[in-house]
Amino acid sequence: MRRKPPRSAMSHVLQNLLLKRRYNDQAFVTLATNDNYAKGAMVLGKSLQNHKTSRKLAVLIGPHVSEPFRAVLHKIFDEVRLVDVLDSGDTANLTLMKRPDLGVTLTKLHCWTLTHYSKCVFMDADTMVLSNVDELFDREELSAAPDPGWPDCFNSGVFVFRPSNETYNKLLRYCSEHGSFDGGDQGILNGFFNNWATADISKHLPFLYNLSSIAIYSYLPAFKQYGGNAKVVHFLGKTKPWSYMYDTRVKQVKGNIQEAATHPGFLLRWWDLFSRVVVPMLSEQHGDRHFFSGCVVDDLEVGMSQLHVSHPELPPLSSEERKQRWEQGQADYLGMDSFENIQKKLDSFLK
Incomplete structure (x- = not known):
């Protein structure tokens, strides 16, 4: 009942x-x-x-x-x-x-x-x-x-x-x-x-x-002050959230992060909602629990534990190339230019 x-x-x-x-x-x-x-x-x-x-x-x-x-x-x-x-x-x-x-x-x-x-x-x-x-x-x-x-x-x-x-x-x-x-x-x-x-x-x-x-990275102090009140996040740039790989077992976003332009916390929230709610709806509609258009299930033993779009490995960027990506808003925000690394540099500079 x-x-x-x-x-x-x-x-x-x-x-x-x-x-x-x-x-x-x-x-x-x-x-x-x-x-x-x-x-x-x-x-x-x-x-x-x-x-x-x-x-x-x-x-x-x-x-x-x-x-x-x-x-x-x-x-x-x-x-x-x-x-x-x-x-x-x-x-x-x-x-x-x-x-x-x-x-x-x-x-x-x-x-x-x-x-x-x-x-x-x-x-x-x-x-x-x-x-x-x-x-x-x-x-x-x-x-x-x-x-x-x-x-x-x-x-x-x-x-x-x-x-x-x-x-x-x-x-x-x-x-x-x-x-x-x-x-x-x-x-x-x-x-x-x-x-x-x-x-x-x-x-x-x-x-x-x-x-x-x-803007999170172009004015980091403002993000630290006001970012917690954000109501809408906009994933600007060529690389979108669905372009990454997400491992549901460890809840981590992976993939080609060279062109990332977002804070990893927002990416995690996007992928959490996508993997928990949207992927099952797509799989049910397709009639295949492992189906996911544009993504691959790496390990069928654990179902949809890893969903991703594969990307070729890129060679390390030169300092000039890295500077150009910064100017274009395409810094390596999940790697070398991560929020944590920028914060460390900023704290060091302020000291």
């Missing part, structure tokens, strides 16, 4: 259902153009659910997201919408940034077509919430946090917006007439909402709503 949940638990569930009904026209929105980013969207969705959001969850997907991944997304998100992939075609700037993959991020503009919602918060699939952030819906379009690379620009990984077909068409027209100064969606959105830096300070989200992994 199934036991009834405690009254307090039932009250919490009822309260959450009532809130979801009240805010039925508001949603957190993300984008997955392929299976890899679908993994990130799944972790983001589950992290929002774990922190008891009262808003709906919606994900835009591209045609390259496979059926097993779509099925799991349907289990996590209230709405899964297939959209066409937009591409800036700005190869010059994308090459300059060494990020040719960013062209398809213009597909993000489709979020303005979700006009059955009155207000939304967009979050990149490489973000993860660390606490409830429903208060973001108290902000107006276009509210966003400053980008660590150029603080007079906002980072487009987290922003508040109001869906509108009129705005969507204006954005497309802007793309056609002006392009993007960085080849991606961030250049488009900063060009279009070009008074963000000066017009209304209430549209400047605190940095803790979009804590850039790169």
Whole structure:
């Protein structure tokens, strides 16, 4: 006989259902153009659910997201919408940034077509919430946090917006007439909402709503002072959390750490949620407990004890190459340039 949940638990569930009904026209929105980013969207969705959001969850997907991944997304998100992939075609700037993959991020503009919602918060699939952030819906379009690379620009990984077909068409027209100064969606959105830096300070989200992994190391004292209050972590850079290897037996992240750009503690939290919740959902959908797209089970004797994407071993970096990676925000943050090593140098310098 199934036991009834405690009254307090039932009250919490009822309260959450009532809130979801009240805010039925508001949603957190993300984008997955392929299976890899679908993994990130799944972790983001589950992290929002774990922190008891009262808003709906919606994900835009591209045609390259496979059926097993779509099925799991349907289990996590209230709405899964297939959209066409937009591409800036700005190869010059994308090459300059060494990020040719960013062209398809213009597909993000489709979020303005979700006009059955009155207000939304967009979050990149490489973000993860660390606490409830429903208060973001108290902000107006276009509210966003400053980008660590150029603080007079906002980072487009987290922003508040109001869906509108009129705005969507204006954005497309802007793309056609002006392009993007960085080849991606961030250049488009900063060009279009070009008074963000000066017009209304209430549209400047605190940095803790979009804590850039790169900024942790560029201003370590501030991270030590305020980092514990972070609400959203953003895994910036080319190497994403799903690009690593994770050993569930010892709960360690391994793999090619040369291009890492995040704090290991955040990576561990991402992988813990991914391995405990998302991987079983993917395996169940595929009908194979050892299945995991893009990853390999090293030891079938222990099930999914080690999940990873393999990377070739890289030769040691010269001091000049290491300097260049620092300047590009791609330092070896889990190795030679780890948080602990930087802290030791900083403490030594302060003494």
